[in-house]
Amino acid sequence: MKKVCFIVAMQGEAKPLIRHFGLHHIEGCFGSLPPQAYRASYAGKEIFLVTNGIEQETGLDYIGCEAAVLSAHLAVSSFSPDLIINAGTAGGFVSKGAEIGDVYLSNKYVVFHDRRVPIPGWDKMGQGYLPCVDPLNIISEINAKSGVCTSGSSLDITGDDLEQMKQTGGEVKDMEAGAVAWVASLYNIPLLCVKAITDLVDAGHSTPEQFNDNFLLATQRLDDVCFRLIDEKLVDKL
Numbered sequence: 367m368k369k370v371c372f373i374v375a376m377q378g379e380a381k382p383l384i385r386h387f388g389l390h391h392i393e394g395c396f397g398s399l400p401p402q403a404y405r406a407s408y409a410g411k412e413i414f415l416v417t418n419g420i421e422q423e424t425g426l427d428y429i430g431c432e433a434a435v436l437s438a439h440l441a442v443s444s445f446s447p448d449l450i451i452n453a454g455t456a457g458g459f460v461s462k463g464a465e466i467g468d469v470y471l472s473n474k475y476v477v478f479h480d481r482r483v484p485i486p487g488w489d490k491m492g493q494g495y496l497p498c499v500d501p502l503n504i505i506s507e508i509n510a511k512s513g514v515c516t517s518g519s520s521l522d523i524t525g526d527d528l529e530q531m532k533q534t535g536g537e538v539k540d541m542e543a544g545a546v547a548w549v550a551s552l553y554n555i556p557l558l559c560v561k562a563i564t565d566l567v568d569a570g571h572s573t574p575e576q577f578n579d580n581f582l583l584a585t586q587r588l589d590d591v592c593f594r595l596i597d598e599k600l601v602d603k604l
């Protein structure tokens with residue numbers, strides 16, 4: 367496992383990783399497109415990190431599947447990594463045992479919960495079922511849980527989304543993993559998603575408030591697990 371590329375939506379999630387691995391910004395790597403790339407040699411590996419970049423008008427990080435597809439595609443075509451790690455924050459479910467600050471490694475496959483196409487064949491394509499690496503070799507060595515990551519384009523959740531999660535077994539709700547998993551599958555590159563829980567979707571509290579209140583804590587836990595994956599060479603056991 368020589369080249370590892372982190373795909374991270376938000377600058378706030380990426381900053382501790384950039385600092386820890388001593389990553390340098392690659393100026394103008396993707397021309398005028400928003401994603402930003404960083405690189406360093408670290409612990410015998412080449413580490414890359416690509417963020418989604420920032421929307422000029424608002425100064426906000428681009429989030430969601432469209433931005434993640436662009437970042438992942440640019441990352442893979444520019445750096446040909448041996449492993450992609452999609453690191454970010456996510457919503458969890460009390461009913462599935464999640465707590466704020468828990469870190470999940472993706473397990474089994476990655477799905478979507480808001481793509482409803484009730485036509486045989488396209489229904490399954492809509493839901494994704496995209497491959498990810500089996501984390502079970504490393505899960506006992508790292509302070510993390512494992513679960514099925516499920517992606518959609520909204521921070522909130524609808525009854526239809528919940529219904530689809532029941533069908534797919536989705537447990538960790540984010541806005542990018544499915545998109546990164548799709549690109550990784552097209553290029554046949556192993557993917558691990560690392561997701562830290564900022565909010566509990568089924569706890570009856572406001573998701574935006576939980577997200578804002580818990581973002582720093584979740585990001586610290588997220589980055590801690592990401593550091594250990596590289597520092598303790600756990601990625602080599604995947």
Ligand code: ADE
Nearest residue numbers: 455456457521539540541
């Ligand atoms: N990121 C953090 N919390 C989330 C949620 N509840 N849904 C989607 N993405 C998230």
